[in-house]
Amino acid sequence: MTMVFLNKEIRDGDNPDLTEERKTATFDTNKMAEVIYGSEKLARRRREISQAVSLIPELADSKPLPFLSRNEKILESTRKVTALNEHLPRLINMNDEDEAWHIHSEVIGFEGNPLALHHSLFIPPLVIQGSDEQHEKWLGRAKRREIIGCYAQTELGHGSNIRKLETTATYSLSTQEFILHTPTINALKWWPGALGKSSNHAVVVASLIIKEQNYGPHLFMVQIRDEQSHEPLPGIAVGDIGPKMAFNGADNGFLGFNNFRIPRGNLLNRHCNVEVDGTYVRPPHDKMNYAGMIRVRSRMAAEQGTFMAQALTIAVRYSAVRRQGFLENKSQEVKVLDYQTQQHRLFPAIARSYAFIFCGFETIQKYETLQNEMNSGNVSLMADLHALTSGIKSVVTYQTGEGIEQARMACGGHGYSMASYISEIYGCAIGGCTYEGENMVMLLQLARYLVKSVELAMRGKPGDLGPMVAYLAYPDIKVDLVTGPEAYVKMFQHISKRQSIKATEKFHRKMESGVSRDEAWNQCAVELTRASRLHTRLYIIETFIRRVDSIEDLSIKMVLTDLMNLHLNYELLDVASYALEDGFMSSTQMGFIKNQLYSSLEKIRPNAVSLVDSFQFSDLQLRSNLLNFLFQVLGRRDGHVYQNLFEWAKSSPLNQTEVLPSVTQYLKPMMEKAKL
Numbered sequence: 001m002t003m004v005f006l007n008k009e010i011r012d013g014d015n016p017d018l019t020e021e022r023k024t025a026t027f028d029t030n031k032m033a034e035v036i037y038g039s040e041k042l043a044r045r046r047r048e049i050s051q052a053v054s055l056i057p058e059l060a061d062s063k064p065l066p067f068l069s070r071n072e073k074i075l076e077s078t079r080k081v082t083a084l085n086e087h088l089p090r091l092i093n094m095n096d097e098d099e100a101w102h103i104h105s106e107v108i109g110f111e112g113n114p115l116a117l118h119h120s121l122f123i124p125p126l127v128i129q130g131s132d133e134q135h136e137k138w139l140g141r142a143k144r145r146e147i148i149g150c151y152a153q154t155e156l157g158h159g160s161n162i163r164k165l166e167t168t169a170t171y172s173l174s175t176q177e178f179i180l181h182t183p184t185i186n187a188l189k190w191w192p193g194a195l196g197k198s199s200n201h202a203v204v205v206a207s208l209i210i211k212e213q214n215y216g217p218h219l220f221m222v223q224i225r226d227e228q229s230h231e232p233l234p235g236i237a238v239g240d241i242g243p244k245m246a247f248n249g250a251d252n253g254f255l256g257f258n259n260f261r262i263p264r265g266n267l268l269n270r271h272c273n274v275e276v277d278g279t280y281v282r283p284p285h286d287k288m289n290y291a292g293m294i295r296v297r298s299r300m301a302a303e304q305g306t307f308m309a310q311a312l313t314i315a316v317r318y319s320a321v322r323r324q325g326f327l328e329n330k331s332q333e334v335k336v337l338d339y340q341t342q343q344h345r346l347f348p349a350i351a352r353s354y355a356f357i358f359c360g361f362e363t364i365q366k367y368e369t370l371q372n373e374m375n376s377g378n379v380s381l382m383a384d385l386h387a388l389t390s391g392i393k394s395v396v397t398y399q400t401g402e403g404i405e406q407a408r409m410a411c412g413g414h415g416y417s418m419a420s421y422i423s424e425i426y427g428c429a430i431g432g433c434t435y436e437g438e439n440m441v442m443l444l445q446l447a448r449y450l451v452k453s454v455e456l457a458m459r460g461k462p463g464d465l466g467p468m469v470a471y472l473a474y475p476d477i478k479v480d481l482v483t484g485p486e487a488y489v490k491m492f493q494h495i496s497k498r499q500s501i502k503a504t505e506k507f508h509r510k511m512e513s514g515v516s517r518d519e520a521w522n523q524c525a526v527e528l529t530r531a532s533r534l535h536t537r538l539y540i541i542e543t544f545i546r547r548v549d550s551i552e553d554l555s556i557k558m559v560l561t562d563l564m565n566l567h568l569n570y571e572l573l574d575v576a577s578y579a580l581e582d583g584f585m586s587s588t589q590m591g592f593i594k595n596q597l598y599s600s601l602e603k604i605r606p607n608a609v610s611l612v613d614s615f616q617f618s619d620l621q622l623r624s625n626l627l628n629f630l631f632q633v634l635g636r637r638d639g640h641v642y643q644n645l646f647e648w649a650k651s652s653p654l655n656q657t658e659v660l661p662s663v664t665q666y667l668k669p670m671m672e673k674a675k676l
């Protein structure tokens with residue numbers, strides 16, 4: 001058998017157009033994978049895991065998922081995840097979260113499964129907010145999956161404004177219990193993944209009430225279903241919220257409490273507590289209970305980067321085998337990848353995928369530092385990371401949505417078919433603009449931080465600015481873009497600084513004119529969100545440059561430099577109006593950026609397929625694998641799309657019979673009637 005991922009490995013029977021692309025690559029995709037995933041070992045482990053999974057038939061989809069009903073999807077995703085759990089100890093290092101994430105996304109795909117939130121949103125808050133005693137009680141059981149959990153925060157009436165959550169947890173002095181209650185229909189928990197039908201436990205976020213005083217949102221461990229019968233416990237109403245835009249292999253749910261009692265020890269109390277006599281022990285930081293959300297947001301850049309990379313792998317491979325129209329040679333139609341418009345559609349998004357993944361690994365490390373500091377009582381890093389991850393989460397999810405949609409359009413009609421798998425990736429990824437904090441709301445969180453930083457700079461205290469915002473106090477010195485990436489950074493810094501200052505000054509002027517602070521904020525909100533986006537895009541650019549600078553292998557460094565230059569020019573062009581406005585950028589510079597961008601597209605072209613091959617997604621992960629399994633087919637590594645598209649169509653349930661009831665019951669009588 002041939003190893004699936006070896007660069008330039010040419011397999012008999014692969015589509016010759018793709019083979020030709022792989023031959024032109026100037027670098028080794030295995031080496032690039034080491035850069036993407038952080039080390040030789042991590043990249044190799046991913047290949048080994050993919051290889052091992054491909055040899056276990058029960059881990060493959062038993063049918064093409066788009067042809068399944070919702071119940072069948074949930075059954076199928078649950079079958080796969082439980083089968084996977086049996087194999088896991090043999091396939092991955094059980095303590096390695098990245099390996100777990102990789103294998104789950106490979107086997108389960110984007111449809112979700114009833115355990116996805118158990119690992120990503122139930123166990124982490126228990127780890128972060130639970131005491132050692134609470135870990136002793138629940139963590140082992142959760143890790144062994146004796147119990148299944150979810151994270152129940154959002155309500156029907158409130159998601160963004162956590163302080164107004166209406167579910168109450170009232171401390172009863174007489175029984176030393178918390179009484180959970182859902183006072184109105186709006187207070188029903190609504191959305192939590194895996195809550196609807198699968199979980200028997202939940203980390204519930206409720207407003208803590210002691211002696212009629214509201215202490216705000218706190219986290220409670222709550223058993224919601226009987227461990228034997230799986231029936232909801234008395235006092236609990238729980239169910240599924242219905243089909244969604246995507247992620248339909250998971251059961252997002254609702255949950256209501258009718259004076260449901262839990263012991264005092266179920267308040268997750270590593271950082272805060274309620275004593276027996278009702279004394280409240282404050283956490284070291286007001287927003288300590290939000291720490292779990294910072295964690296998830298810190299992982300979103302890398303996660304979304306890989307989502308976009310999957311759509312691009314499908315679109316770029318397909319664009320290399322799809323031939324349509326002519327350029328100079330009229331005897332053979334060209335690969336659509338040769339069109340400049342196609343390259344402009346796809347290559348900047350490839351660059352963003354790399355940028356997001358590089359940036360994502362940095363933010364994950366930053367979160368780990370924060371977590372270690374928090375464990376030793378230091379919460380000083382929280383505000384910075386909250387601001388940073390709020391911006392990153394918003395920018396990457398939005399741009400990932402854009403990139404995936406471009407990938408879909410780049411596949412023409414076949415991109416619109418669910419055989420492309422792109423709509424499923426899109427549906428899941430675009431949810432990221434909403435979950436873990438609605439994007440506008442999170443951009444405004446970062447804006448608070450930027451406004452404060454500008455105010456510090458204005459008050460002549462630039463020394464108090466953290467490294468992330470130090471540029472807000474830099475003087476404006478014109479730059480010559482020809483000198484390279486540093487000049488691009490300086491140009492971007494100017495743009496971002498100017499927008500932050502403009503938005504802050506507008507905000508101040510509004511208040512000085514007598515408008516209240518909140519109203520003034522709202523009247524400046526669009527400008528403020530613009531400042532946040534620019535600041536975040538600058539940060540992403542800087543992480544890209546840092547990563548490329550750190551690479552030693554020359555062939556890899558060269559192609560990544562091309563990709564980085566494409567990114568720099570694309571990003572700067574996109575925001576150029578801000579710098580043209582005040583004359584910081586000249587129209588000559590603007591022309592230079594455009595020319596650089598077009599020349600970057602040409603440079604990337606011979607490496608395009610290998611740049612996406614380097615992500616090393618298996619055909620299973622792209623739902624594009626073996627003919628006899630009839631999966632989605634467009635991104636196959638071997639490039640044989642047409643015969644597989646035909647197989648896919650033949651497997652449609654509609655084609656299992658020649659004449660459908662819709663014809664016999666309605667169309668036929670209609671036509672007969674028309675003849676009379």
Ligand SMILES: CCCCC/C=C\C/C=C\C/C=C\C/C=C\C/C=C\C=C\C(=O)SCCNC(=O)CCNC(=O)[C@H](O)C(C)(C)COP(=O)(O)OP(=O)(O)OC[C@H]1O[C@@H](n2cnc3c(N)ncnc32)[C@H](O)[C@@H]1OP(=O)(O)O
Nearest residue numbers: 100101104105119160161162287290382386435436437448
């Ligand atoms: C391993 C197995 C894996 C399996 C994988 C299998 C397959 C994978 C394939 C696909 C899966 C892909 C995706 C998954 C799909 C679905 C997603 C699933 C889950 C989603 C979960 C959720 O959405 S959970 C709910 C999330 N909810 C939110 O994020 C709510 C957003 N709102 C808030 O966070 C807050 O309300 C707020 C921050 C907006 C405002 O809070 P508030 O208390 O009102 O604060 P103020 O605005 O008044 O600000 C006061 C000051 O506090 C500072 N601050 C706020 N937050 C923080 C913080 N976290 N840390 C530090 N400081 C904070 C704020 O800055 C203010 O400071 P200043 O006063 O100084 O300005």
Ligand SMILES: Cc1cc2nc3c(=O)[nH]c(=O)nc-3n(C[C@H](O)[C@H](O)[C@H](O)COP(=O)(O)OP(=O)(O)OC[C@H]3O[C@@H](n4cnc5c(N)ncnc54)[C@H](O)[C@@H]3O)c2cc1C
Nearest residue numbers: 151152153154158159160191192193431435436437438440
């Ligand atoms: C796929 C998916 C999975 C989810 N999983 C979970 C889960 O596991 N657990 C869980 O608890 N929750 C979950 N959620 C819920 C999710 O976290 C919330 O939907 C999200 O935080 C947004 O809150 P909202 O629905 O209240 O939106 P809203 O806040 O009502 O947003 C509506 C509009 O109002 C605007 N808006 C709101 N507030 C402001 C403001 N202050 N300033 C300006 N504009 C504002 C928004 O920008 C948006 O345009 C999930 C959601 C989805 C889509």
